[in-house]
Amino acid sequence: MRVLVIGGGPGGYVAAIRAAQLGADVTLVEKKYIGGTCLNVGCIPTKVLLHTAELYRMLQNESEGLGMKIEKLSIEWAKVQNRKKAVVNQLVGGVNMLLQSNKIKVVMGEAFFVNANQIRVKAKAGKEITIDFEYAIVATGSTPLIVPIPGVEHDGVITSDEALSLDEIPERMLIIGGGVIGSEFASVYSSMGAKVTMVEALPHIVATMDPEVTGYLVEELKHSGVDIYTDTKVESIEKTKAGLKVNTLSKEGKKSFEVEKVLLSVGRKPVTKGLGLEKIGVKLEGERIVTNKKFQTSMHNIYAVGDCRGKIMLAHVASAEGIVAVEAIIGKTSKIDFRTIPYAVYTKPELASVGMTEEQAKQQGYQVKTGKFPLYANGKSLIMGESNGMVKYVVDGKTDEVLGLHMAGPRATELIVEGALALRLEATVDEIITTIHAHPTVGESLHEAGHAVHNNAIHLPK
Secondary structure (H helix, E strand, O other): OEEEEEOOOHHHHHHHHHHHHOOOEEEEEEOOOOOHHHHHHOHHHHHHHHHHHHHHHHHHHHOOOOOOOOOOOOOOHHHHHHHHHHHHHHHHHHHHHHHHHOOOEEEEEEEEEEEOOEEEEEEOOOOEEEEEOOEEEEOOOEEEOOOOOOOOOOOOEEOHHHHOOOOOOOOEEEEEOOOHHHHHHHHHHHHOOOEEEEEOOOOOOOOOOOHHHHHHHHHHHHHOOOEEEOOOEEEEEEEOOOOEEEEEEEOOEEEEEEEOEEEEOOOEEEOOOOOOOHHHOOOEEOOEEOOOOOOEOOOOOEEEOHHHHOOOOOHHHHHHHHHHHHHHHOOOOOOOOHHHOOEEEOOOOOEEEEEOOHHHHHHOOOOEEEEEEEHHHOHHHHHHOOOOOEEEEEEEOOOOEEEEEEEEOOOHHHHHHHHHHHHHOOOEHHHHHOOOOOOOOOOHHHHHHHHHOOOOOOOOOO
């Protein structure tokens, strides 16, 4: 069986490897770089910067309390950038090795469909290559969304791609958009000394998460000097002698900000233009590819996974979709339980969420109970100096089944997997609290929050 994969990001390369494991003859076509956005200009490099920012802030603000005396602590930005490149190169090299070991043919170039069983690739050397296939998986990802704000074309207006590789840390930066990406960059640059302003059109930042949890992030960002303006719209951007002037409008009236850099962080859009999908009969809605639950498009032998579907734009979701698509092609039955998809924000404090928020559960008619445990009562969090956070369960009041888990605090992005597994197994609160959790760990807070559903938290006073 000949399987073609277009796109070498987390959706594409995982699909290619799984197809090879199942005995297919696999060709992967990648336009720009193996690893896609995630490894090269997304998940991985941002987390490298966030890790350095977290350590720098901790040593700068908390070293004396930890028993250390550090003099002349400073950021060497060029070395930070070099470390980012080294981590990216190592991981991209690892993916290349995996592709090679699975005997996957890799073609670098831009693909477009000739018909439902053939593509043509414009290779970098200027040559055109024709590739025949029986099945194709489109995993072309997404790109930052550029909103039509007057002045958005000015130098100094950047996307997340450019924000990862600035020559120096700007003195003043304005971030348009308070979602996950905007919040992470606000955390990075404010920690490293930039004066950051965040402008969000919605009433809350990271609006898809539980507001009690995101409240801890708002508190921490403000403590780091970030000015947050919600319910605020950017009307225009002007070029000035000193840099850029951003004009905004809110209920309070008009307000302008003078900055060096403006980061556009208002979302991403699918990359599907130029593939020739419409010409061969693949249905699109706008720029996103329409699929069924098996990720099959309107053409029976062409599938699509990841961000190009325009649904949940997360690397781990793309990988899971890639596996399901390949297994559907070879006749295996598998599916994704979308209730169990964890969401993670790598700020300080980290935020993580899985399942329904309290408001969503109420809207769906559940009799809701919650269990909350603050991290100031957790020993490991105190030891780490990161007690600003909480764990919150959302539970069905009739059956005690866990409907959602929401966290703010250290290691939240690691611990959220317990909530994902709880939802996958339809676990009850009793099954959480009768599972012994190690001590001392941040994970104990999940145990305590389970007890708190019935007002029985051991380490909270009555």
